[in-house]
Amino acid sequence: MTNNMKKTIQRKPQFRTQVVTFEDSQHKSIYKCPASELAKEFIKTIPEKEQANAEYVKDVFEVLNGTLHGSSIEYDYLPLPSVEDKVIECLQKRRIDQATKWLDDFIARINSLPVTKTLPIEFLTIIARSETCDFESARCLCPGLIDLIPRNVLCKNDNWIIIDNEWSFRFAVPVSFVIFRSIYSIAVLYQNLIRLNASRNEPAVVFFKSGHKTYYIPLKWSRFLTQLDIRTSTMLRWETAFQKYVTGISSQLDKRVPDRPQCRTAFFCTNLFVRSKLTHLSLLRRAEKRAARFIDTFCNHDRWLKP
Structure with missing residues (x-):
């Protein structure tokens, strides 16, 4: 066992x-x-x-x-891939269209759930810690499956299975925030992979900035955010508040959305970083071989073997 x-x-x-x-x-x-x-x-x-x-x-x-x-x-135990696994597999193969298709299907399923149009007061009070909001009502899931993100949904043909239901609430949670978190979770964890996929044909666009770091998503994913009925800047604040609710730790970095879209078709720093890593490993391997030859010579040389 x-x-x-x-x-x-x-x-x-x-x-x-x-x-x-x-x-x-x-x-x-x-x-x-x-x-x-x-x-x-x-x-x-x-x-x-x-x-x-x-x-x-x-x-x-x-x-x-x-x-x-x-x-x-x-x-x-279910030996099945998650939706996130499928998206990342497509990104690793530089297949943005297929990755986008997986997210399309996932978000379509979320949007097909029964919703209630209301002002989610309990969510705003308990999770978002916000006394004001810039909308009168929003489409909400109730119960509030706040952690219904690609990582927590397994795929078995047409059957999609939700796992890890601990972060769901009896009160309503905006659908837009659930969809936002689906994109956010991938963008944060797999930022280097997203940058490596950027090209002239598949540009990346700024999602948000946190301190001195900028997070990008494929341009084709930006429509998932523009179709939402709540501002991205508002949901960034909610995400910070939710993490504080769970961990008790408040991020010191201010997350913000750029005033206008910013696209990139290449990330030279990322590519140079990858190349420098490979160069470093190559030099390390050479040093190990030289050390091995030295030890071999040291141990087998006649003058070290004679009494």
């Missing part, structure tokens, strides 16, 4: 969980367990969320439901 463990140590104590994988010759299971005493109550709320979400999304998605054992939840 083998087991692996992954902890979420950057969260507030009441939200800290650990995922343990157990595997034997016949079965493989995943257990979600509390990583602190305070997180036990949080774990116990997840099965109820899964059942509510399964009923809500039943015409569009499936939901992976777990079984509560004391203060741990057992899940069947």
